[in-house]
Amino acid sequence: MKPILIVLYLLLNVSSVADDLCRKWFEASRIPKGPECLNKCAVLSTGMGTFMCPNLCKQLCEDNSLSKKLLEQIAYYPGLNKKERQLISEHPKEAVEVYNQKNKAESESQKTFGRDSSDDESDAFRHFLWAALLTKELGANLAKEFLDAHESEDSSENPSKAMDLANNRAGILAAEKLINSGKFSLDAVKQEALKGIKDGTLIVLKPQGAGK
Amino acid sequence: MNRKAGFVIAFILFFLPPFFSNATTYLDQQEFMSLDTAEKKYGSGSFDALKFRTAKLNERAAMAVSLIRSKKYIGKLPNDVKKDLGPYSGYFWSDSIPTYLVETSTDKAKGSWQLVFLIDEQGAITEVKIHKNCCATSK
Numbered sequence: 001m002k003p004i005l006i007v008l009y010l011l012l013n014v015s016s017v018a019d020d021l022c023r024k025w026f027e028a029s030r031i032p033k034g035p036e037c038l039n040k041c042a043v044l045s046t047g048m049g050t051f052m053c054p055n056l057c058k059q060l061c062e063d064n065s066l067s068k069k070l071l072e073q074i075a076y077y078p079g080l081n082k083k084e085r086q087l088i089s090e091h092p093k094e095a096v097e098v099y100n101q102k103n104k105a106e107s108e109s110q111k112t113f114g115r116d117s118s119d120d121e122s123d124a125f126r127h128f129l130w131a132a133l134l135t136k137e138l139g140a141n142l143a144k145e146f147l148d149a150h151e152s153e154d155s156s157e158n159p160s161k162a163m164d165l166a167n168n169r170a171g172i173l174a175a176e177k178l179i180n181s182g183k184f185s186l187d188a189v190k191q192e193a194l195k196g197i198k199d200g201t202l203i204v205l206k207p208q209g210a211g212k
Numbered sequence: 213m214n215r216k217a218g219f220v221i222a223f224i225l226f227f228l229p230p231f232f233s234n235a236t237t238y239l240d241q242q243e244f245m246s247l248d249t250a251e252k253k254y255g256s257g258s259f260d261a262l263k264f265r266t267a268k269l270n271e272r273a274a275m276a277v278s279l280i281r282s283k284k285y286i287g288k289l290p291n292d293v294k295k296d297l298g299p300y301s302g303y304f305w306s307d308s309i310p311t312y313l314v315e316t317s318t319d320k321a322k323g324s325w326q327l328v329f330l331i332d333e334q335g336a337i338t339e340v341k342i343h344k345n346c347c348a349t350s351k
Contacts, residue, residue, distance in 0.1 A: 072238070078331050078332050078333050078335075116303040116346060117345075118301060123303065154307070
């Protein structure tokens with residue numbers, strides 16, 4: 001019985017332990033990800049515990065970071081489009097923030113409207129909030145890149161896309177204004193979003209009823 | 213320490229960590245309704261795409277189970293769903309994933325529910341599920 005257990009344990013654990021060791025070995029080398037990565041990684045010196053790591057260079061050079069593992073937990077991978085995937089590979093650390101703020105915007109929209117829907121007030125509120133929170137975390141330019149990438153697969157004639165882009169833009173502008181005046185907070189952004197819905201400055205294609 | 217106790221401790225120390233270290237994905241964190249529960253709750257009226265387009269929420273809910281069991285949309289693209297069933301009315305992850313609300317409620321315990329058409333990396337539909345649109349409790 002005992003030998004079977006040991007073999008099972010080894011099967012379950014050895015590969016992840018080796019992966020962790022090699023990731024630490026690779027990170028300690030500070031080789032930048034890019035076209036030269038594979039060659040530099042392949043000739044890195046190894047020790048008793050890391051002699052097999054050069055075999056994993058391809059995987060390590062692609063991306064094996066903690067950010068990626070985190071991202072898999074907070075992002076619906078098949079739902080990411082080409083542009084989003086490209087941006088994530090260029091800005092893995094920021095991508096985690098992008099999807100943390102997205103979750104926050106969705107959750108606030110649900111709390112306020114009791115639903116997350118399309119083309120209605122909850123949609124406008126969600127986009128405004130996500131754009132504003134991202135602007136605070138990443139600055140307006142990178143925030144806009146991620147927000148535009150999220151909409152990049154839809155046809156430019158799609159009215160829903162036009163609505164999302166307009167509400168994203170309003171969120172970025174509102175965040176910049178609040179940041180500059182030193183009044184940025186989640187509550188302030190939510191108030192701005194609700195005000196925008198009420199006075200019609202945010203675009204709502206199919207009004208269903210205002211939130212709290 | 214007897215052999216049995218040693219075995220139990222060894223089992224806990226050696227076997228449980230790998231299971232706990234398996235991180236959950238975004239989908240694992242979502243709440244879905246089983247087909248059995250949906251059938252008890254909404255019934256199992258036959259699915260008709262034409263009727264679905266103009267149906268009220270409760271009528272859509274009644275067609276949800278047979279729509280899922282028919283597997284009619286597996287392998288198709290989101291645009292095929294939109295052509296058949298009309299504009300999306302819910303929301304899941306992004307505006308490009310087909311969703312149709314089947315129950316709405318401001319009561320958090322009841323929640324709002326929607327049909328969601330999950331896709332693969334090529335954008336083809338792999339599964340249709342009933343998802344808690346609002347106020348899902350994180351697992």
